[in-house]
Amino acid sequence: MGIKVDIEKCIGCKLCVRSCAQNAIEVVNGKAFIDTSKCNLCAACVEACKKYQAITITKEARTDAIDLSEFSNVAVFIEQHDGKVAGVSYEMLGEGRKLADQLGEKLIAVLLGNEMQQAAEELIKYGADKVYYVDDANLTTFKDDTYAHLITQFVNNEKPSIFLAGATAIGRSFIPKIAATVWGGLVADCTKLEVDPEKKLLLGTRPAFGGNLMATIICPHHRPQMATVRHKVMKAAVKDEHRTGELVVHKVAPGTINERTTIVDIVKTVESTINITEADIIVSGGRGMGKPENFALIRELAEVLGAAVGASRAAVDSGWIPYAHQVGQTGKTVCPKLYIACGISGSVQHMAGMQSSDFIIAINKDPNADIFQIANLGIVGDVMEVLPELTKAFRAKSGK
Amino acid sequence: MNIVVCIKQVPGTTQVRINPETGTLIRDGVEAVVNPFDEYAIEEAIRIKERVGGTVKIVTMGPPQAESVLRSAIALGADEGYLISDRAFAGSDTWATSYTLSGAIRTLGKIDLIICGKQAIDGDTAQVGPGVAEMLGLPFVAWVRKIEEINDSKIKVERMMEEGYDVVEMPLPGLITVVKEINTPRMASLKGKMRAKSAKINVLNATSIVVDPSRIGLKGSPTQVLRSFVPERKTGGEKISGEVPVLVEKIVSTVIDLGVIK
Numbered sequence: 001m002g003i004k005v006d007i008e009k010c011i012g013c014k015l016c017v018r019s020c021a022q023n024a025i026e027v028v029n030g031k032a033f034i035d036t037s038k039c040n041l042c043a044a045c046v047e048a049c050k051k052y053q054a055i056t057i058t059k060e061a062r063t064d065a066i067d068l069s070e071f072s073n074v075a076v077f078i079e080q081h082d083g084k085v086a087g088v089s090y091e092m093l094g095e096g097r098k099l100a101d102q103l104g105e106k107l108i109a110v111l112l113g114n115e116m117q118q119a120a121e122e123l124i125k126y127g128a129d130k131v132y133y134v135d136d137a138n139l140t141t142f143k144d145d146t147y148a149h150l151i152t153q154f155v156n157n158e159k160p161s162i163f164l165a166g167a168t169a170i171g172r173s174f175i176p177k178i179a180a181t182v183w184g185g186l187v188a189d190c191t192k193l194e195v196d197p198e199k200k201l202l203l204g205t206r207p208a209f210g211g212n213l214m215a216t217i218i219c220p221h222h223r224p225q226m227a228t229v230r231h232k233v234m235k236a237a238v239k240d241e242h243r244t245g246e247l248v249v250h251k252v253a254p255g256t257i258n259e260r261t262t263i264v265d266i267v268k269t270v271e272s273t274i275n276i277t278e279a280d281i282i283v284s285g286g287r288g289m290g291k292p293e294n295f296a297l298i299r300e301l302a303e304v305l306g307a308a309v310g311a312s313r314a315a316v317d318s319g320w321i322p323y324a325h326q327v328g329q330t331g332k333t334v335c336p337k338l339y340i341a342c343g344i345s346g347s348v349q350h351m352a353g354m355q356s357s358d359f360i361i362a363i364n365k366d367p368n369a370d371i372f373q374i375a376n377l378g379i380v381g382d383v384m385e386v387l388p389e390l391t392k393a394f395r396a397k398s399g400k
Numbered sequence: 401m402n403i404v405v406c407i408k409q410v411p412g413t414t415q416v417r418i419n420p421e422t423g424t425l426i427r428d429g430v431e432a433v434v435n436p437f438d439e440y441a442i443e444e445a446i447r448i449k450e451r452v453g454g455t456v457k458i459v460t461m462g463p464p465q466a467e468s469v470l471r472s473a474i475a476l477g478a479d480e481g482y483l484i485s486d487r488a489f490a491g492s493d494t495w496a497t498s499y500t501l502s503g504a505i506r507t508l509g510k511i512d513l514i515i516c517g518k519q520a521i522d523g524d525t526a527q528v529g530p531g532v533a534e535m536l537g538l539p540f541v542a543w544v545r546k547i548e549e550i551n552d553s554k555i556k557v558e559r560m561m562e563e564g565y566d567v568v569e570m571p572l573p574g575l576i577t578v579v580k581e582i583n584t585p586r587m588a589s590l591k592g593k594m595r596a597k598s599a600k601i602n603v604l605n606a607t608s609i610v611v612d613p614s615r616i617g618l619k620g621s622p623t624q625v626l627r628s629f630v631p632e633r634k635t636g637g638e639k640i641s642g643e644v645p646v647l648v649e650k651i652v653s654t655v656i657d658l659g660v661i662k
Contacts (some may be wrong), residue, residue, distance in 0.1 A: 091551065144539070144541065147533070169560065173542035179495060180499075180530070180534035181534055183622060184622060188526060208524055210524070212630070215625050215628045217624065218626045219622050221622070235460075237506070261539055262570075265566070266564070268564040269563050269565065276562075323560075323565070324564065330580045337658065338655065338658060359658055361655075367641065375640075376638075377637055378637070378640070381647045389645070400429075
């Protein structure tokens with residue numbers, strides 16, 4: 001695959017230069033020159049040069065077949081917010097360590113940040129053999145193009161065989177861009193990872209159709225084998241003060257990154273500080289709460305349990321709580337250790353978002369509510385009566 | 401403003417059934433619909449067009465019958481429908497799909513904005529939007545819940561994050577993926593439906609778009625499905641009813657036994 005200028009045919013008319021949206025063409029010494037790093041093979045210039053037919057795009061089969069043996073080791077992307085490593089990243093380290101041990105390979109942690117040297121070193125204690133840390137003043141917050149550029153560079157330099165990242169808002173928005181660039185295989189939102197140590201293959205299992213079907217996906221002929229991984233499914237790494245490893249700090253060469261997006265503002269809308277995708281316990285309310293004031297009962301129970309507040313689509317659509325709290329197919333997918341569904345009847349869409357929770361308690365006055373089909377403990381009762389008493393009981397236990 | 405919306409035909413959500421023996425989807429008799437997240441993309445494109453003028457082109461990749469989702473979009477107010485259909489595209493994963501869509505979009509002339517739904521409800525990957533953006537060399541913002549400003553050269557949007565939203569500015573042309581919160585899609589008017597019925601659908605195949613034949617379909621797809629299976633259904637545990645104090649005590653003891661509270 002490539003683009004070529006036949007200099008015999010080219011007359012240096014610059015029609016191609018004008019046609020190029022990527023600014024990839026210059027006329028040098030009277031002949032068109034195409035910068036292939038900018039060219040995206042859109043063929044606009046081929047069209048512009050119809051008269052002289054000096055530009056051709058060849059579409060032969062891939063001749064640069066990759067040598068799979070060049071790729072080794074397991075890499076994990078370490079997500080950070082405001083200089084603090086995200087919880088999901090410890091899960092990636094825990095799982096990555098396990099896979100690396102099974103393969104007899106190294107675990108590499110990749111961190112993009114600013115003045116995070118100490119946190120970077122800590123990653124070794126959480127299981128990394130090597131930490132690839134890029135330190136730059138521009139890396140305090142997530143930036144689409146910058147992240148994609150630096151992680152693509154990491155992949156090209158370090159050639160990991162496996163690359164894992166949390167299936168977070170950030171991970172799921174920029175990791176696909178890297179897979180697109182390097183022609184890697186990417187499996188979204190995995191809930192289980194395994195390796196075949198013989199073939200050095202990653203087997204990523206993931207839910208599709210809102211959890212109604214599971215698929216195990218492999219990437220046999222391309223590298224890296226990439227996966228985004230759902231929160232709270234993998235076990236977080238445990239700190240080992242005695243572990244040793246290597247920290248390599250990289251700097252960003254000035255002017256090498258073309259960041260096209262600008263973050264104008266960052267606004268927090270969740271009511272509590274607990275992120276529902278990272279919470280161990282979620283107390284969730286639905287239509288059965290009746291009216292907005294009653295939603296306070298959900299918040300009170302959540303507070304005493306140290307839980308996050310969730311909601312069904314019905315509660316969000318009624319305006320009782322912001323969309324950021326919605327659990328289900330059109331909201332967030334969660335898998336806490338404990339999910340308490342209050343006044344939620346259990347639509348297929350809602351259950352798709354929470355059925356993989358470790359333990360589900362459902363409180364509903366309708367004994368035939370669908371939610372009871374997946375609840376480990378079903379409480380047939382009126383939420384308006386049960387919740388205040390429940391909060392009181394937990395408050396008494398915790399002494400709050 | 402020239403807007404392209406990428407949509408997918410999916411089985412109607414609640415009707416998904418799985419053959420428990422083979423673990424495969426039963427698609428027979430299942431109505432195909434526009435992926436719900438793509439409905440928000442179509443609606444947003446039409447709203448922009450109504451505000452600033454321009455055209456809305458709808459692109460879908462799929463079998464010949466996927467034409468019906470293009471007509472649904474035209475009924476809502478889109479101008480043109482493009483069906484990318486060829487046996488050579490069969491077996492495409494998200495990489496090959498992104499690649500094929502980007503090759504098709506290159507044939508559509510000048511584009512200012514591409515809008516996709518955040519993900520399709522069958523695959524749930526959310527990978528094709530960013531894939532298309534990257535392959536076209538366009539800037540990209542995911543999870544857009546609101547367009548604050550848009551003009552010929554830039555767009556300012558709100559991007560949903562786990563704990564709130566970011567306000568992000570991006571030059572155009574560019575690509576965004578949208579979430580449900582962005583709008584409430586309209587219903588098709590009778591006039592729109594009539595127009596859709598007679599609209600010409602443009603069909604693109606592997607030779608009429610800009611692609612390398614070795615990178616499409618199964619051959620171009622890095623990932624392969626090793627197996628699919630129906631997950632073990634939770635069967636539901638104990639269900640109790642009774643006086644409130646009894647219920648409360650049961651919940652408290654269960655939660656304490658789980659050891660989840662600190």
